Amino acid sequence: MRAFVVEDDPDQRDLVCHELERAGWSVEVAEDGIAALGTIRRVIPDVIVLDLRMPNLDGVQVLKLLRSTDVGRRIRVIVTTGGEVDEAVRALATAVLIKPFKIADLLRAVEPPTT
Structure with a gap:
C-alpha cells in the first residue's frame, strides 16, 4: 500500500507520515x-493525503488537476485543512479531515473500501 502525503507544515507532515x-x-x-x-x-499512490493550503500550487488546484486525468x-x-471546505472540493475528495484531526480518523480514511 502506497500513500503520498502532500503537506507544507513539517510537523504535520512528519506526524502523518510516521502514523501511516x-x-x-x-x-x-x-x-x-x-x-x-x-x-x-512517477509514482501512482493508492491514496493521497492532501493539505488544501500550501504555497506555489494549493491543494484545490492539485485536486482539480488530478481529477481531470484517468x-x-x-x-x-483525503483532503486535510484547518478551515472551511466548499462543496466542490468535498465532491472531488474521497474524504475531508479538519485539522486538528484524530489519527484514528486518518487511518480509517486512508483504508481502501471493502467490497
Whole structure:
C-alpha cells in the first residue's frame, strides 16, 4: 500500500507520515503542489493525503488537476485543512479531515473500501 502525503507544515507532515508507516504504508512526501504533481506522475499512490493550503500550487488546484486525468480519478484523495471546505472540493475528495484531526480518523480514511 502506497500513500503520498502532500503537506507544507513539517510537523504535520512528519506526524502523518510516521502514523501511516506504523500502520504499514509505504509513504512518499511533497511540500507543495508542484512537487506533488511531479511525484504523482512517477509514482501512482493508492491514496493521497492532501493539505488544501500550501504555497506555489494549493491543494484545490492539485485536486482539480488530478481529477481531470484517468489515473487521477482512480486515486483516493483525503483532503486535510484547518478551515472551511466548499462543496466542490468535498465532491472531488474521497474524504475531508479538519485539522486538528484524530489519527484514528486518518487511518480509517486512508483504508481502501471493502467490497
